[in-house]
Amino acid sequence: MFSVIFKTEKLPPVQTVSKIISEFKQILIYDAARISNKNYGFAGENLTEPDADRLISICSKNGIEAMKVENEKIKKFNNPTTITNLSFENQNLNYKLNDAISSHKLEDISVLACAQIEYNVSKTITTKEGPSAGEKAIRIGIMMTTGLPIGTGKGKEVKKEIKNTETTSYLDIVFINEVHLRINSDHFDYSCLKEKKTYSTNMNFKLLSAQISSLCPKALKNSPLFDLIENKPLSIRYESITDMEKDLSRLVYLRSARIL
CATH class of the missing domain: 3.30.1390.10 (Ribosomal protein L7/L12, C-terminal domain/Adaptor protein ClpS)
Known part of the structure; x- marks a missing residue:
């Protein structure tokens, strides 16, 4: 087939x-x-x-x-090594993982692929709410009528579920020897950006993606990475990381078969 x-x-x-x-x-x-x-x-x-x-x-x-x-x-690239740091030195990309330092040539990067994935996140918070104005008025009326000190009522704990949509960005790096690295924007040390590092995770991720792309201009890039670097709205949004891996596998095949 x-x-x-x-x-x-x-x-x-x-x-x-x-x-x-x-x-x-x-x-x-x-x-x-x-x-x-x-x-x-x-x-x-x-x-x-x-x-x-x-x-x-x-x-x-x-x-x-x-x-x-x-x-x-078409080989599936769905088992990456997630890295939380990297550095650039002597035309190499270096990273530390499990107390060991690994190094790969930047010119050996075959494909770069970016994805911005939305996740639905919910959390439950507990708040303390006092009696309503109507409940207080009724209790005050009873006290005034009966003279009994029943008070205006105690507060009660109320649990609320708050739902949000959060976005996490990923950058996958595949080398010609099929080493497959992944950067998660929320769990990465951006100190490699040095003086360019900002307080914004999104901006740091964008700067890092642009820097890596500039250091390996021959690497193939997926559509979302082009959009990110060129400050354009996403032309396509992956629904899951699996969708990005599918497009990544296509690009790796095109490069390995020397089509592109």
Whole structure:
């Protein structure tokens, strides 16, 4: 079975991909749009060779370069080593992990991929609330009528669930020897930025991503990383880290096969 992947760093516009999928699957453009939002560089998967060839032809007709690849040839990159620090020295990227220092040449970085993932976070807080104005008025009325010192009532503990949406950014770094590193924006020491370091995690992550990209200009980059560096709104948003890993696997294949 075959997959059909786009032969570009940046993903094609969603509108164009929707047209391609609509024609290939013979479905409404609205339904195709929902699929195209989640293809992450794969125009089709698990296709017979004739279907793969037909899909490539439709892509070409719409000005998009694509190619077929046997499914098993696209390696999944879903087991990264998360690092919390790094430094740049002598054209190397160095990091400390478990008291051991590792070093890799910056020129050996094959692919860089960025993702901004939204998480729904909820927490329960306990507050103490006193009686309402109505309850106080009733108690005061009773005291005035009966003369009994019943007071205005005690406060009570109330538990409330607060829901928020938080965003965490990730930067994956893959070397030509398939070493796979990951930076989590919320758990990283940005001291490598030196005087450029700010009090904003988001800004620090952006500066770090831009710095690494500039130090390895030949590395392939995914669409969100281009958007981040170029100060543009995200052209595509991954729903989960798995979605980013899918696009990453596509880019690693294109680089390892010397397509790009």
